[in-house]
Amino acid sequence: xxxxxxxxxxxxxxxxxxxxxxxxxxxxxxxxxxxxxxxxxxxxxxxxxxxxxxxxxxxxxxxxxxxxxxxxxxxxxxxxxxxxxxxxxxxxxxxxxxx
Numbered sequence: 001x002x003x004x005x006x007x008x009x010x011x012x013x014x015x016x017x018x019x020x021x022x023x024x025x026x027x028x029x030x031x032x033x034x035x036x037x038x039x040x041x042x043x044x045x046x047x048x049x050x051x052x053x054x055x056x057x058x059x060x061x062x063x064x065x066x067x068x069x070x071x072x073x074x075x076x077x078x079x080x081x082x083x084x085x086x087x088x089x090x091x092x093x094x095x096x097x098x099x
């Protein structure tokens with residue numbers, strides 16, 4: 001677990017990796033589908049800000065189209081977008097152990 005690495009005011013939540021896991025974790029504060037939609041809209045409205053963060057898509061348009069589909073994994077651009085929307089830092093950890 002990553003808990004020992006977190007500042008004391010932060011909490012750790014374990015979420016099963018299934019393609020919706022990032023949005024399910026964020027849904028602890030808001031609705032998963034709503035967050036996905038708001039994140040995509042923010043990226044779409046600010047392509048110059050988010051384009052450098054793209055990983056698997058060739059364009060903001062392609063990324064937004066794909067990210068609106070449930071079970072599409074969140075990428076750095078989506079995490080940054082959600083952190084911007086929520087005005088909160090977001091820490092992600094990947095377990096090296098099979099759960």
